[in-house]
Amino acid sequence: MMARYPTTKFKFYNYGIGSQNVVEASKRFDVPFSYKTRNYPRINEIQADIIIISSFAYNPLSPYDRAAHMAALKDLITKSKNTGAKVYLLAEIAPLKTGFGKGVGGVNWEDAKVKEHVDFILQNLDASVSLAPQTNTPLINAYQKSQVEGKYGNKTYVGSHDGIHPSVEGEVFMAEVIAETIKLP
Numbered sequence: 001m002m003a004r005y006p007t008t009k010f011k012f013y014n015y016g017i018g019s020q021n022v023v024e025a026s027k028r029f030d031v032p033f034s035y036k037t038r039n040y041p042r043i044n045e046i047q048a049d050i051i052i053i054s055s056f057a058y059n060p061l062s063p064y065d066r067a068a069h070m071a072a073l074k075d076l077i078t079k080s081k082n083t084g085a086k087v088y089l090l091a092e093i094a095p096l097k098t099g100f101g102k103g104v105g106g107v108n109w110e111d112a113k114v115k116e117h118v119d120f121i122l123q124n125l126d127a128s129v130s131l132a133p134q135t136n137t138p139l140i141n142a143y144q145k146s147q148v149e150g151k152y153g154n155k156t157y158v159g160s161h162d163g164i165h166p167s168v169e170g171e172v173f174m175a176e177v178i179a180e181t182i183k184l185p
Contacts, residue, residue: 004179013040013048022056022072029079048085050182052140053077055091057124058164064120070127077135088182089132091143093170095121097152099163106162122151140181142174 015033017025033040040046053076061069073089080087095118101107109117125143132139148154157170166174 005184008184013043013046014038015040015043016054019059020056021059021061022069022076023061025056026072026076026079029076043080044083048083050088051080051083051085052088052090052178053080055089055125055128055143057092057121057128058095060117060120060124066120066123066127069124070131073128073131074135077131077137081137087137088140089128089135089137090140090174090178091125091128091132093142093146093157093166093174094125094144094148094151094153096155096158096163097149099155099158102163103159103161106164118152138181140178142177145177146170146173 015025017035030042030044032042043051053073056069056073077087077089097118100114100118101109129139129141129143131137146154146157157166157173159165159167159170
């Protein structure tokens with residue numbers, strides 16, 4: 001973003017917590033944020049110009065409930081829009097078909113559990129892509145742009161350490177998709 005807007009001053013807040021699902025995130029929307037070294041006021045107090053909401057697809061509810069996931073995501077979008085910020089929905093990089101969760105830092109689950117979890121992620125990503133126009137929310141669509149073999153993620157964009165999180169190339173790819181999508185005055 002800074003390369004595209006060299007005279008614009010950016011202040012970045014990361015309200016994300018690893019492995020948290022959308023219901024948990026929605027519940028903490030209206031409270032001050034404190035996690036590790038990050039301490040921020042409530043989101044509605046920072047007067048954000050832009051809020052990017054993750055699809056939370058990689059953290060499906062347990063037991064899996066796509067309808068509850070989408071209801072909580074829709075609630076999070078509504079709360080974010082009520083702050084007055086321009087809100088975007090991020091559909092993250094598609095999950096790997098082969099090697100998901102594998103690596104020294106991975107979950108290293110049995111193949112059946114991996115397949116089930118990847119299917120849940122794909123369902124949540126597909127539903128999030130559909131939710132964006134339903135809520136009149138611009139979509140940052142790294143998901144479909146990262147797909148190979150019809151629906152799975154490009155291995156280049158996924159870190160070999162755990163087979164889940166973006167690689168450096170994946171981070172650059174998502175940053176480019178974000179920069180292409182967000183429109184600043």
